[in-house]
Amino acid sequence: MSRWDHDPDLATLVKKIALERRFGFDAYKESCLKRRVAVRMRATGVETYDDYATLLDRDAGEYEKLLDALTINVTKFYRNRETWEAIAQKVIPQLIQPGSGQLRCWSAGCASGEEPYTLAILISECERNGEQAASIAHIDASDFDKRSLDRASTGEYGDAAFEELPTLLTQRYFTGESPRSIKPEIRSMVRFVRHDITREPPPNPPYDLIMCRNVLIYFDRETQERLVSNFIDALNPGGYLVLGRAETLFGQARERLKLEDARERIYRTS
Ligand SMILES: C[S@@+](CC[C@H](N)C(=O)[O-])C[C@H]1O[C@@H](n2cnc3c(N)ncnc32)[C@H](O)[C@@H]1O
Known part of the structure; x- marks a missing residue:
């Protein structure tokens, strides 16, 4: 059982990324995760999670962009x-x-x-x-x-x-x-x-x-x-x-x- 099971296509994508990139999604807010993946799907013109998974298999650059979108590592010296x-x-x-x-x-x-x-x-x-x-x-x-x-x-x-x-x-x-x-x-x-x-x-x-x-x-x-x-x-x-x-x-x-x-x-x- 995973917390994404109510959305099997999303669950498959999450499992793939977790296995391949050691990215732990379990604690993520669902809205946050979906929003970020949606941004990358729109940017690449892909409409289903399944097609997006296929794209990740053939485009390592897109994989990096997705991980960047998910981690949001914006920071600065003396921030705030x-x-x-x-x-x-x-x-x-x-x-x-x-x-x-x-x-x-x-x-x-x-x-x-x-x-x-x-x-x-x-x-x-x-x-x-x-x-x-x-x-x-x-x-x-x-x-x-x-x-x-x-x-x-x-x-x-x-x-x-x-x-x-x-x-x-x-x-x-x-x-x-x-x-x-x-x-x-x-x-x-x-x-x-x-x-x-x-x-x-x-x-x-x-x-x-x-x-x-x-x-x-x-x-x-x-x-x-x-x-x-x-x-x-x-x-x-x-x-x-x-x-x-x-x-x-x-x-x-x-x-x-x-x-x-x-x-x-x-x-x-x-
Ligand atoms: C927005 S940055 C914050 C950087 C810095 N703390 C600041 O406030 O400027 C968020 C960082 O949290 C990291 N992060 C997200 N989930 C994490 C996790 N489960 N374990 C460790 N780091 C995580 C991301 O990789 C990202 O670099």
């Missing part, structure tokens, strides 16, 4: 400036107080790396006991889209990625003209790992800060609840969870987390 300002002013200073140990962070659904690198940059801007806080920080950054992770690992970015990053930080932490390269000291703070948040446990808990922004929106409510519960279990006491601005908490998570900043979706464990 106010969220990063709140992280810099309220979250990082709490986590690097004298006497605190290592600073362990996880960016879940990191796409091409702009989010974890932004975090690494902001941590590098802070000091603890006269030392750069970067020396105590480790950031795991995960995504299940291999192509995004490959881009993240190169640490090279074109102009569009920098639209929201303050110029001073661009100049301080990147070298060269477009494409700019992230400096090695920032690169080395982040460990990229391929990981499916709907199917695998958190990579290397416990964490002091988990960021999962603009990822939960793709999943049905039950999955969102389960994932947030996994995040809470993976946090140290007093650890922070940051969601995307369009995301919110459901169910028991509301009782297990304190709201630190409603607008920026920053929560904390007690």
Whole structure:
């Protein structure tokens, strides 16, 4: 039994993609999935799921376009400036107080790396006991889209990625003209790992800060609840969870987390 069985043609297509490309659809909102597949079917002039499956067999390029449409890996450095300002002013200073140990962070659904690198940059801007806080920080950054992770690992970015990053930080932490390269000291703070948040446990808990922004929106409510519960279990006491601005908490998570900043979706464990 699969949750798509009420639509056998769609179920066959989903099974094919899951098998061939290790793409887990089980937790996806049906409306979201259908809309994205429909966009590609329209673009290729195909009318049935069956014909679209045949097209995927003979056109590897179309397969990539479909996976791009399904994962939507749009991101930027410093995306949603106010969220990063709140992280810099309220979250990082709490986590690097004298006497605190290592600073362990996880960016879940990191796409091409702009989010974890932004975090690494902001941590590098802070000091603890006269030392750069970067020396105590480790950031795991995960995504299940291999192509995004490959881009993240190169640490090279074109102009569009920098639209929201303050110029001073661009100049301080990147070298060269477009494409700019992230400096090695920032690169080395982040460990990229391929990981499916709907199917695998958190990579290397416990964490002091988990960021999962603009990822939960793709999943049905039950999955969102389960994932947030996994995040809470993976946090140290007093650890922070940051969601995307369009995301919110459901169910028991509301009782297990304190709201630190409603607008920026920053929560904390007690
Ligand atoms: C819109 S991007 C968000 C990037 C970044 N967090 C930000 O807010 O700028 C969503 C990312 O979630 C990833 N994603 C979707 N489903 C996932 C899953 N089950 N496991 C891991 N990553 C997933 C996609 O591959 C994509 O890179």
